Amino acid sequence: MSASAKKQRRPVVLLRPVPGPSVVHDLWAGTKLLVVAGIGVLMTFYPGWVPIGLVALLVFVTARLAHVPWGALPSVPRVLWFLLFLGGFTAFFAAGPPEVTIGSVTLGLGGVLNFLQLTALSLVLLGLGALVSWTTNVAEIAPAVAKLGRPLRALRVPVDDWAVALALALRAFPMLIDEFRVLFAARRLRPRDQIDGPRLRRWGIEVVDLLAAAITVALRRADEMGDAITARGGTGQISAQPSGPKLRDWVAIGIVTALSAVSLYVELLTPLATST
Structure with a gap:
């Protein structure tokens, strides 16, 4: 493979399902839309690290079940890496807890952690939307x-x-x-x-x-x-x-509901228990 072929960027491919049958492909389109809407509401009100990690795990497992190849991921432009670095560098000056003391210098990592959390949240939601695009036929959206x-x-x-x-x-x-x-x-x-x-x-x-x-x-x-x-x-x-949910759709909704319940438990009940 030539050097020019290695440097060739992979374009963004959306609204075109990945070929091949899988459990995720067979799900009803309405189930996928409900899952995305529910997770979006959860992340809007409780964008903590635990919900982000659990949803990221869900995205990864779903992608493996759907047999989505790594080549489907688009190449990240260098400008985007530069913007992420610039955003993290500027967020560093926001300081805030937690703080790290190095000698006589105290550094606040709160701004950097908030920036990383927002970046991770954006990546997880983008991955969730891309999964729906890669596993759903466009003709199934309107009936759903x-x-x-x-x-x-x-x-x-x-x-x-x-x-x-x-x-x-x-x-x-x-x-x-x-x-x-x-x-x-x-x-x-x-x-x-x-x-x-x-x-x-x-x-x-x-x-x-x-x-x-x-x-x-x-x-x-x-x-x-x-x-x-x-x-x-x-x-x-x-x-x-004609379209509608089947048994596998209710199983998928149950799994996502359990995942959301665990996230809410960690975000709501755990801080109350530690405060008391």
């Missing part, structure tokens, strides 16, 4: 959202329309990304026009050209998708597919 939102129909909430709009957005997103990549590659190969004037004016003209081409591509894709949906019976067929 329509079924989960069925109680809202009594309030005359257009749940089916929302589910269809979400499904179409998720379907169009990967296609538009591919189209934009091809568009940008073609733009680089195109000879640049010799435009007199400041550099900012030349950049403005190129941005306008790219936006016009992107809008044209999006409209063309939308027209093709509309024709395909009409040929298959309309938008109502998108959210009308």
